[in-house]
Each structure stands twice: as C-alpha cells, then as structure tokens.
Amino acid sequence: MRVIERPFSEFLRQPNDVVAELADHDVLLRRRNAPSLRLSEDDRDNERSEAFEALARLLRNMMAVSYTH
Numbered sequence: 448m449r450v451i452e453r454p455f456s457e458f459l460r461q462p463n464d465v466v467a468e469l470a471d472h473d474v475l476l477r478r479r480n481a482p483s484l485r486l487s488e489d490d491r492d493n494e495r496s497e498a499f500e501a502l503a504r505l506l507r508n509m510m511a512v513s514y515t516h
Contacts, residue, residue: 450475451472451474458476470488473486
C-alpha cells in the first residue's frame with residue numbers, strides 16, 4: 448500500500464482533498480514538533496489485521512509440522 452505524505456496544515460486547509468486520497472492510499476500527515484499522524488480507511492485496517500492473523504496461523508502450523516518431522 449502506497450502512503451502519500453501531506454503537511455498537517457494542508458489537511459486543515461483542504462480536508463476534503465486529503466480525505467479523497469484515502470480511496471486509494473493511506474495518508475501520512477507530517478506535523479512540526481510532533482509525531483506524524485496516519486489516516487487510513489477502517490476497512491483497509493481490518494483487511495491488514497486479517498492478513499496478519501492468517502500469516503500468524505500459517506507460521507504456527509508450519510512450526511508445528513516441522514517439529515513433528
């Protein structure tokens with residue numbers, strides 16, 4: 448997933464333009480003297496979580512099989 452970086456001030460001035468970019472990308476909002484903020488659609492985050500859970504199950508199963516042989 449590509450991440451687009453924008454200054455936080457751009458988000459404050461033109462929030463609709465920044466939010467429109469969320470359809471295809473995550474947006475990283477850079478702030479001065481503060482940690483950056485990451486904007487992402489909730490569905491995309493859920494998909495990532497499901498993918499990591501599937502990967503963890505796969506690795507667990509591979510480890511279980513390798514210990515039995």
